[in-house]
Amino acid sequence: MGVRVVKFGGSSLADAKQFIKVKDIIKAEKSRRYVVPSAPGKRFSDDIKVTDMLYECHDLASNNKDISKVFNKIIERYNGIISDLGIDLSLDADYTEIKEKLVNHASRDFAASRGEYLNGKILASYLGYEFVDPAEMIVFDDKGVFLLDETVQIMRRRLKNIENAVIPGFYGAMQNGKVKTFSRGGSDVTGSIVARSVNADIYENWTDVSGFLIADPRIVDNPKVIKVITYKELRELSYMGATVLHEDAIFPVRTVGIPINIKNTNDPDARGTMIVSDDTAEEMSKYIITGIAGKKGFASINIEKAMMNSELGFGRKVLEVLEGYGISFEHMPSGIDTMSIVFNSALIKGKESEVLSQIRKRVNPDHIEVERNIAVLAVVGRGMRKTRGIAARIFAALSHARVNVKMIDQGSSELNVIVGVGEQDFEEATRKIYEMFVLSGEE
Ligand code: ADP
Ligand code: ASP
Ligand code: MG
Helix, strand or coil: CCCCEEEEEEHHCCCCCHHHHHHHHHHHCCCCEEEECCCCCCCCCCCHHHHHHHHHHHHHHCCCCCCCHHHHHHHHHHHHHHHHHHHCCCCCCHHHHHHHHHHHHCCHHHHHHHEEEHHHHHHHHHHHCCCCCCHHHHHHHCCEEEEEHEEEHHHHHHHHHCCCCCCCCCCEEEECCCECCCCCCCCHHHHHHHHCCCCCCEEEEECCCCCCCCCCCCCCCCCCCCCCCEHHHHHHHHHCCCCCCCCCCHHHCCCCCCCCEEEECCCCCCCCCCECCHHHCCCCCCCCCCCCCCCCCEEEEEEECCHHHHCCCCCHHHHHHHHHHHCCEEEECCCCCEEEEEEHHHHCCCCCCHHHHHHHHHHCCCCEEEEEEEEEEEEEEEHHHCCCCCCHHHHHHHHHHHEEEEEEEEEEEEEEEEEEEEEEHHHHHHHHHHHHHHHCCCC
């Protein structure tokens, strides 16, 4: 019998009702042996995630303010779940210990990690599974860099003789023993690491949507589900803001080809999305594109200089200046006498005039300016390689909708086309591209 690793996100474990669904799912398949929970998420739209409350406790404590009010709300949430499930478990000793550590200035990562830790204890008790603390298995070096090989070795040994376990998501520990978390949404990464360590046949990632959708459901009405997507495509989309799965969650499983299945806790029979390697992605999408995603908050430095194209080292000099100021760029569309560098606008905050004057000094441009409030969209699809005129179609759809396109750039992999628009046009641009490739692709 194969092994499945199942990860449940915050909304899948937000209250006792959700825990009941989760147990039904796990018990329906004997192969669902290792379970990775997130901290309790939102029960309704303006609810607060436990993780956010823990960050708040940390911030209060670091200003020497009282954390009791917020911390009591956290206790209430967990105790509410325990009593609604009717399980015989008390976390009082944990609450006392955690509160004391928070008050005594435990690290931000430690604070955040307790959300998964406590939820894991409840889930383990409810399922009758062993609780295994990832702080003993998931290793980061002392700079905070995650160490995959060491982790896999340790985890493999630790889980070898354990039939069923609950392993909280989101955190591990550095070699000096201090708790360290992944970035937000990082329980997805934990699930992937566990899947790799136990050689799972499949990594099921259970969330609150019936799979990876072609576009963000908060922007496009009722977008269609992507049935099969490759790791590469997914990486492009999640990097660009489709937050269903953490952008780093594919690395541990990709090299060994363990497929990820995105599933919906609230609709367990829906097939969801399969994330697979290039060569196993037989089932092609019905549409030319696989998905669209995007983010706001970019800026670009636009440089003009006559004969730029023939000036040896021009680009290098500009990029060296940016490197010196710690600005990593995302895209660099260029013309014969123009070059633009698009980057996250937070990176230039407070140093804009210095950066520009350094560039002026190095390359003496005819004109240089910074443009802000840019949104970048990625249109991604393995089917685009075989189709001509994608960029032209995107351009036509957008200009028809009077969306001003600031940049359009085809990645060298031919797996994606990147489009830059003003932030105010972001949602409309997403909808227009969706219409162009998905709705008009319907027979
Ligand atoms: P979890 O708490 O289960 O980890 P997340 O909130 O991290 O869940 O991810 C699921 C959410 O991602 C969905 O509820 C949806 O609002 C959002 N989302 C953004 N883009 C997409 C997309 N392309 N397809 C599906 N969901 C998306
Ligand atoms: N609880 C963490 C967060 O809110 C990690 C996760 O949910 O994956 O970011
Ligand atoms: Mg998530």
